[in-house]
Structures are given as C-alpha cells and as structure tokens.
Amino acid sequence: xxxxxxxxxxxxxxxxxxxxxxxxxxxxxxxxxxxxxxxxxxxxxxxxxxxxxxxxxxxxxxxxxxxxxxxxxxxxxxxxxxxxxxxxxxxxxxxxxxxxxxxxxxxxxxxxxxxxxxxxxxxxxxxxxxxxxxxxxxxxxxxxxxxxxxxxxxxxxxxxxxxxxxxxxxxxxxxxxxxxxxxxxxxxxxxxxxxxxxxxxxxxxxxxxxxxxxxxxxxxxxxxxxxxxxxxxxxxxxxxxxxxxxxxxxxxxxxxxxxxxxxxxxxxxxxxxxxxxxxxxxxxxxxxxxxxxxxxxxxxxxxxxxxxxxxxxxxxxxxxxxxxxxxxx
Amino acid sequence: xxxxxxxxxxxxxxxxxxxxxxxxxxxxxxxxxxxxxxxxxxxxxxxxxxxxxxxxxxxxxxxxxxxxxxxxxxxxxxxxxxxxxxxxxxxxxxxxxxxxxxxxxxxxxxxxxxxxxxxxxxxxxxxxxxxxxxxxxxxxxxxxxxxxxxxxxxxxxxxxxxxxxxxxxxxxxxxxxxxxxxxxxxxxxxxxxxxxxxxxxxxxxxxxxxxxxxxxxxxxxxxxxxxxxxxxxxxxxxxxxxxxxxxxxxxxxxxxxxxxxxxxxxxxxxxxxxxxxxxxxxxxxxxxxxxxxx
Numbered sequence: 001x002x003x004x005x006x007x008x009x010x011x012x013x014x015x016x017x018x019x020x021x022x023x024x025x026x027x028x029x030x031x032x033x034x035x036x037x038x039x040x041x042x043x044x045x046x047x048x049x050x051x052x053x054x055x056x057x058x059x060x061x062x063x064x065x066x067x068x069x070x071x072x073x074x075x076x077x078x079x080x081x082x083x084x085x086x087x088x089x090x091x092x093x094x095x096x097x098x099x100x101x102x103x104x105x106x107x108x109x110x111x112x113x114x115x116x117x118x119x120x121x122x123x124x125x126x127x128x129x130x131x132x133x134x135x136x137x138x139x140x141x142x143x144x145x146x147x148x149x150x151x152x153x154x155x156x157x158x159x160x161x162x163x164x165x166x167x168x169x170x171x172x173x174x175x176x177x178x179x180x181x182x183x184x185x186x187x188x189x190x191x192x193x194x195x196x197x198x199x200x201x202x203x204x205x206x207x208x209x210x211x212x213x214x215x216x217x218x219x220x221x222x223x224x225x226x227x228x229x230x231x232x233x234x235x236x237x238x239x240x241x242x243x244x245x246x247x248x249x250x251x252x253x254x255x256x257x258x259x260x261x262x263x264x265x266x267x268x269x270x271x272x273x274x275x276x277x278x279x280x281x282x283x284x285x286x287x288x289x290x291x292x293x294x295x296x297x298x299x300x301x302x303x304x305x306x307x308x309x310x311x312x313x314x315x316x317x318x319x320x321x322x323x324x325x326x327x328x329x
Numbered sequence: 330x331x332x333x334x335x336x337x338x339x340x341x342x343x344x345x346x347x348x349x350x351x352x353x354x355x356x357x358x359x360x361x362x363x364x365x366x367x368x369x370x371x372x373x374x375x376x377x378x379x380x381x382x383x384x385x386x387x388x389x390x391x392x393x394x395x396x397x398x399x400x401x402x403x404x405x406x407x408x409x410x411x412x413x414x415x416x417x418x419x420x421x422x423x424x425x426x427x428x429x430x431x432x433x434x435x436x437x438x439x440x441x442x443x444x445x446x447x448x449x450x451x452x453x454x455x456x457x458x459x460x461x462x463x464x465x466x467x468x469x470x471x472x473x474x475x476x477x478x479x480x481x482x483x484x485x486x487x488x489x490x491x492x493x494x495x496x497x498x499x500x501x502x503x504x505x506x507x508x509x510x511x512x513x514x515x516x517x518x519x520x521x522x523x524x525x526x527x528x529x530x531x532x533x534x535x536x537x538x539x540x541x542x543x544x545x546x547x548x549x550x551x552x553x554x555x556x557x558x559x560x561x562x563x564x565x566x567x568x569x570x571x572x573x574x575x576x577x578x579x580x581x582x583x584x585x586x587x588x589x590x591x592x593x594x595x596x597x598x599x600x601x602x603x604x605x606x607x608x609x610x611x612x613x614x615x616x617x618x619x620x621x622x623x
Contacts, residue, residue, distance in 0.1 A: 080466040084464040086457045090457035092378075092456075093456075094378050099377055108359065108466075108467075109362050114359075121351045122351055124347070125351040126348065151461070156353050176344065
C-alpha cells in the first residue's frame with residue numbers, strides 16, 4: 001500500500017446522538033508530523049470527531065482515512081498505528097501505575113516479563129517510579145495525565161490523539177505535558193490535539209482547525225488565522241473611565257471598525273483593517289481632551305480570532321495569570 | 330525570557346531526553362495479543378481488582394452463607410415433611426430437606442451472583458479505560474470474555490462456600506466428591522454462558538441501578554418458578570408444566586443427579602444446549618452493542 005502523505009484525511013464526517021448533531025460535516029486534512037490543533041468551546045464536537053477518527057465511534061456519514069487506512073474498512077490497521085489519551089484519564093483507577101502499564105503491555109503483545117520491564121522504563125522516564133505500586137486513584141491530576149501518556153507510548157504510535165490533555169491540571173503539570181508532546185513530535189509522531197484553550201493551540205500547534213457547532217469554521221496556521229481577522233489590534237487605556245464612551249465613538253469613526261469595550265472600565269480594543277492609520281486617531285483623542293494613559297499595537301490574539309469567527313468569546317485558561325508567571329510558579 | 334532556567338526548574342528538558350530514550354523503535358514492536366492471551370490478560374485485570382477491592386467479595390461470601398442457613402432452618406422443617414413424603418416436620422425433616430435443597434440453593438446463588446457481573450461491567454465500561462481498550466489493536470470480545478473469566482473466580486468462591494456450609498448443616502451427597510465436582514463444573518459453564526445476558530443488559534442500560542432492576546426482574550421468576558425450593562409435584566398442574574420447562578429446573582435436576590451419583594447424559598446435554606443457545610444469542614448481541622457504544 002502506498003503510504004499516504006496525510007495523517008488524517010476526512011471528508012464530510014457526520015455524527016448525531018438522537019436529535020443532537022454533534023459533528024455536522026467535518027473535513028480535515030492533517031499532514032504527517034507536527035502538531036495539529038482542534039480548537040473549540042465545550043460541546044463543539046471536538047471529542048466526537050476524535051472518537052470517530054480513533055475508530056471508537058462509527059460516523060453516520062462521510063469518509064476518513066487515518067495514516068492512509070480507511071476507518072470504516074480497516075479499523076484494526078488504524079488501531080495498530082494510533083494511541084489515544086482521553087479527556088478523562090484512560091486508566092484503571094483501582095490498579096497501580098505499574099499494573100496499568102503491564103496490562104496494556106500484555107495486550108500489545110509483550111510477555112509478562114517484557115511488559116514489566118517496559119512499564120518500569122516508562123514510569124522512570126515519566127518521573128513516576130516512586131508511585132509505581134500506588135493505586136492510580138491516589139495519584140494527583142498531573143501524575144495521572146503523565147501515566148496516561150506513558151500508557152500510550154508502550155509502543156510508539158505513528159499518530160497520537162490527545163483529547164484536551166491539559167484540562168483540569170495545574171500549570172506546572174501542564175507545562176510538563178507540553179514538553180512531553182513536543183518530545184513526541186521530535187520523535188516523528190503526529191499529534192492531533194483538541195483544546196478549549198487558545199493559548200495552548202497557539203503555543204503548540206503548527207496548524208489549527210477551529211470547530212464550532214460541529215463544523216470547521218476556520219483552518220490554517222495560527223498566523224493565517226490571525227491574519228484572517230485583520231492586520232492587528234489597537235489597545236487603548238484611558239486615564240478616566242468616564243471618557244471611555246466618547247473615546248470609543250471617536251475611534252470607531254476614525255478607524256471605521258468595531259471597538260470592543262473591555263471588562264476593564266478604562267480599556268478599549270479596536271480591530272484594525274488593512275492600512276488603517278492609528279496615529280491620526282490617537283491624535284484626535286488628544287485634541288478632544290480624552291487623555292490616553294497608554295496604548296499598544298499588536299497582532300490579534302487567537303481569542304480575538306475566535307470572537308471574530310464565532311461571534312462569541314472563547315473560554316480562556318487562567319484569565320488573569322500570565323503564562324510566564326505560571327511557568328516559574 | 331530565560332526559557333532554559335525555567336525549564337530546568339521543573340526538569341523539562343531532562344525529562345524530555347529521558348522520554349526520548351524510552352520510545353520504542355518501530356521494529357521492536359511485538360504483534361498484539363490474540364483472542365486467548367487477550368482474554369486471559371483481561372481476566373488477570375479482574376483478579377487484580379479483587380485483590381485491590383476485597384470488599385467486592387462481600388456478595389459472594391456473606392450472601393451465600395445467609396441464603397443457605399436461612400432457607401435450611403426456616404423452610405427446612407416444613408418442606409422436609411413433603412420432600413421426604415413422611416409428613417413429619419421439625420429436626421429430622423430439616424436434614425431430609427438439606428439433601429434436596431443444597432444443590433438448588435447452589436444454583437440459585439450462583440445465578441444471582443452472575444447478575445453482579447453485569448452491574449460491574451456497566452460501571453466499568455462507562456470509564457475512560459474502556460476507550461483505551463477499544464482503541465487497541467486487539468480481539469475486541471477479549472474485553473468482555475476476560476471480565477467473565479475473572480468472574481469465574483467469584484463464582485467458584487461462592488460455590489465452595491455454599492457447599493461447605495451445606496456440608497456443615499448435614500448435606501451428604503451420594504455422588505461423593507467426584508459427583509459434586511462434576512456438578513460444580515457444569516454450573517460454572519452455565520454461569521459463564523448466562524453472564525452474556527447480563528453483559529447485554531449492562532450495555533443497554535444507562536446506570537448500574539437500571540441493570541440491577543432489569544436483572545432482578547428476570548432472575549426472580551426464573552429461579553423461584555423452578556424446582557430449587559420445592560418439588561414440582563407439589564405445584565398446581567398448569568404451573569408444573571411451566572416450571573419443568575424452565576431452564577433453571579433442567580439445570581438444577583442435572584446437578585442434583587450428578588451430586589446424587591446418577592449420571593444422565595440426556596439432562597447434561599440439554600443443559601449444554603440451553604447454555605450454547607444463550608451464548609449464541611447474547612454474545613453477538615453484546616458485541617454488536619459494545620462496538621457501537623458511544
């Protein structure tokens with residue numbers, strides 16, 4: 001069989017549960033290697049889409065190939081090449097970490113001895129050696145997630161599905177998971193990652209598909225997605241919040257685009273179109289006596305991309321904490 | 330930002346290097362487990378769960394003792410009078426009844442316990458681990474077959490307890506140890522086959538409670554409208570026919586015969602046919618439901 005250049009090719013995937021159409025015609029083309037992010041809010045259909053590609057769920061319509069194998073006619077060939085790490089740790093809580101890995105190792109065809117050795121190596125590499133003989137229910141969220149990923153690496157998958165790998169874990173563990181993911185990619189594994197967090201997609205993914213209401217509403221590199229929204233954004237902070245409404249009107253008129261009134265009562269964000277001159281607009285504020293405390297100009301964040309694409313803001317991870325601060329913590 | 334200093338603080342790069350080293354090269358990958366080794370591995374998992382949660386053995390230890398002792402002493406005095414045909418109640422009647430009743434309660438209890446297989450499976454399948462199992466390149470029925478194999482240990486334990494209690498209250502099978510063992514094996518085979526019914530129920534029902542409810546509704550009439558507790562001759566004519574056709578009665582008769590030292594190939598064959606039919610119907614249905622479970 002000729003090896004397909006794509007890790008995933010999916011056309012028109014549909015899945016309904018009763019009257020609820022969870023996935024409504026999803027097309028995906030994912031190249032081999034690298035990290036592909038599927039971004040969307042809760043209930044957008046991300047998990048359902050992944051479960052179909054991982055052969056856990058049979059689509060109602062459409063067609064899809066994973067690593068060149070048809071998910072309908074060659075599910076076993078697909079399963080031989082993939083690994084799945086679920087949103088809720090796919091581990092046996094009652095067993096110990098070691099027993100979980102031996103179980104999976106035995107199922108994948110290792111002898112009991114080899115499975116134990118493999119388990120030991122993985123537990124050591126993932127910093128879980130001390131917890132090897134502890135029941136998983138006594139693990140912390142971060143430990144579980146690491147064991148879960150270790151369980152997916154007993155044999156190296158060509159493709160790994162990570163369904164919200166950092167949902168509900170602390171920032172330190174999240175950074176560890178990110179490091180692990182980058183390591184896997186360096187080893188040649190293709191990663192399909194779902195996330196509700198824009199920051200995560202922006203940090204990790206080479207390409208992103210934005211899913212909402214079971215459909216792909218945008219696709220491209222993070223840079224392309226940002227470019228779709230406009231040249232960038234102007235953020236203005238005023239000295240006096242009473243002046244904000246007037247300032248917003250001025251900016252709207254001058255720059256000809258929508259002004260977002262931020263939660264912070266003195267802040268305004270303006271998405272800029274091509275070639276909009278910001279200096280005259282800022283000067284106009286000054287002339288009217290609307291005092292600008294500070295302003296910044298930058299590429300739009302994925303948050304703004306999401307807002308522009310779906311008309312509603314995306315959920316964000318740790319709204320008020322800076323990512324760098326978390327990393328040090 | 331000083332990425333490197335931050336990374337070394339949580340050991341990121343060192344960990345990454347360690348992980349990189351343990352990744353298995355593609356040519357060292359074994360071929361996945363087959364149907365038998367896969368089922369045995371899942372059976373091992375079930376045993377590990379018993380080891381870690383010994384409380385789940387409550388239903389297969391206390392319950393059989395309770396049932397055997399209660400029925401023997403409460404009903405034995407009255408029932409023994411009929412079973413023995415002497416009309417005499419009280420102590421002697423109890424020992425008469427024990428000979429009749431122990432093989433029956435043996436079957437009753439094990440059938441009751443097979444129900445917990447479904448309840449456990451329903452809880453288990455709803456967890457993330459089954460997603461992982463289903464994404465492995467293995468023989469899919471192994472996940473269910475293994476669970477049922479592991480439950481054989483529970484059934485074996487319960488059976489041993491009943492027969493031991495039976496012996497203590499005076500059960501002396503004419504068929505001796507060999508007859509008892511033959512009856513035991515036959516019952517384990519039937520329990521394994523019957524478990525497929527609860528497997529299907531557990532895949533159809535949304536919760537453990539629902540599985541329990543449905544299973545009870547099936548098990549109660551099936552075991553009480555049988556020859557477990559009373560000889561069928563004592564029943565009204567119209568009921569006698571129904572009760573004698575009940576597969577549970579057929580099973581109990583076959584086991585009574587084996588323990589009594591009378592070996593009737595006919596009844597054993599009918600039991601095995603019933604069992605085979607149950608598996609032939611419910612195992613494929615269970616697998617169909619399992620493969621399509623969302």
